[in-house]
Amino acid sequence: MLNGLERLVGVWEGTGRGVYPTIEPFTYGERVEFSHHGKPFLLYRQTTWTDGADRQPLHTETGYFRPGPDDGVEAVIAQPTGISEILTGSWDGTTVRLSTRSVGLTPSAKEVRTVERILEVGDEELTYQLWMEAVGQPHQIHLAAHLQRLPS
C-alpha cells in the first residue's frame, strides 16, 4: 500500500543546521513524526526549536507523503508561514528525493520559488537536506539535519 514508505513511520529527534545568504547560520533541535492511519499515505508532522536550554519553538510544518505514479512519491506540505508545497520525486527504498512542482504563497509569505527535500532513512537514523530558491537567492542548501529514531 505504501510501496516501502512505511520505513519512515516513527518519531525521530535530533539536531540540524541552517544556512542561507540572508541569515546568520544557526543550529536547531527537531522532532519529525511520520504516522500511518490505514490509508495509503503517511501523515507528516515536524517541529523545530532553538538549540540550548530555553528551547524556544522555531518552525513547524505538516502534510502528507504518499506513493505516486511510476514508483514515485508525492508530498503535500503546509507551513504556518503561509507556504504550501506540492512535491514529486523518487523513492529507492532508502532515499526520498522530492522537488516542488508548485509552491503556494499567501500575500504575507516570504517569496519561496523552489524547494528540494532529500530524506535518507535507515533503521535508526533519518537524515535530510532541504534546498531552496527563495527571497531572490539562487537554489542552494538551507537545512541539514540528523535525527535518531525514538523508542516507540
Add this chain to the structure above:
Amino acid sequence: MLNGLERLVGVWEGTGRGVYPTIEPFTYGERVEFSHHGKPFLLYRQTTWTDGADRQPLHTETGYFRPGPDDGVEAVIAQPTGISEILTGSWDGTTVRLSTRSVGLTPSAKEVRTVERILEVGDEELTYQLWMEAVGQPHQIHLAAHLQRLPS
C-alpha cells in the same frame, strides 16, 4: 496575537452532508481540532468517517489558520489526496470566509480549481460550508456540517 481567531480553538465533533453532481449524496461524521501552540497561528486538523456503526475513515486534512493583513485571515491546507490550498479572506469575530488564491495539485490528484470555506463559530457550535469548482463542474456547494464543542 490571533485577532480573535482563538474562538476556534477546541475539539469539535458532529455530522455533515456532502453533495456534488458527480457523486451520490452522503452523510459523514467529523472531528475538527484547532489548537494554539504559542505562535500567531492555529494548527488545524480534521478527519471524517462514514455514517453508521462501522465508522470507516473518509477524508482527512491539516494545515494552519492565521491572521492576515488588513484584519484578514490566511489559511494553508494540505490534503493527502494530493491537494494544497492557499486561502485568504475575512474574519468578523463570528465567521471566517476564505477563498483559494491558489490550489496546488500533484499529478495524481483530482482537478480542483477553486475552494471556498465558510466557518461560523459560536461558543458551543461550529458550522461550515465548503464550496468548490472541481472535475469540470462549476463552483457549488460540496459539504455542510454542524459540529459541537467537545468538553475539554
